[in-house]
Amino acid sequence: MKPWETLSSKILISDSWLTLTADTCQLPNGQIIEPYYVLHEADWVHVFAQADDGRILTVKQFRYGVKKVCLELPGGVIDEGEAPILAAQRELLEETGYTATHWQTLGTMYANPARQTNTIHLFFATGLDLKGEQQLDVSEDIEFDFLAIPEIQQKIETNEFSQALHIASFYRGLHALTLNTNK
Structure with a gap:
């Protein structure tokens, strides 16, 4: 199985607790998903x-x-x-x-x-x-x-x-x- 490719990523919110990005992703079959929201937090x-x-x-x-x-x-x-x-x-x-x-x-x-x-x-x-x-x-x-x-x-x-x-x-x-x- 192939991974998705991140074409771009835009930070929507960023503070000391989390970062929320809106990514543009391309699937292995060529389909584009936009936006794909990702929540980045500490472990x-x-x-x-x-x-x-x-x-x-x-x-x-x-x-x-x-x-x-x-x-x-x-x-x-x-x-x-x-x-x-x-x-x-x-x-x-x-x-x-x-x-x-x-x-x-x-x-x-x-x-x-x-x-x-x-x-x-x-x-x-x-x-x-x-x-x-x-x-x-x-x-x-x-x-x-x-x-x-x-x-x-x-x-x-x-x-x-x-x-x-x-x-x-x-x-x-x-x-x-x-x-x-x-x-």
């Missing part, structure tokens, strides 16, 4: 953090796009020049006050490869230790809690844990947990 991290008792650390925060409080895994944006593992460690500490002694990379996935350019880096963290207070950004109001795996699965079924990318990260973390247990 993100998600942290599947498991306590010694097996429960998973979750966060709740208001998400303006859907205007609802959402239950998620800890995570956030990777700062420019920051290594993904360092971003994961920073986000876990900032959002929950916890650090972890053991970190395992679980891989990456795309947020929405049809329209977005960013990647999500997923990490499994264990050996959790509460180091202090949350260190939230001015726009953040986050509550955290430890939930049992079956409780999270039930919340997925009832749409209380309903952010698709966090659900995917949860199940990748659960899969890694199963693999680690079977070693």
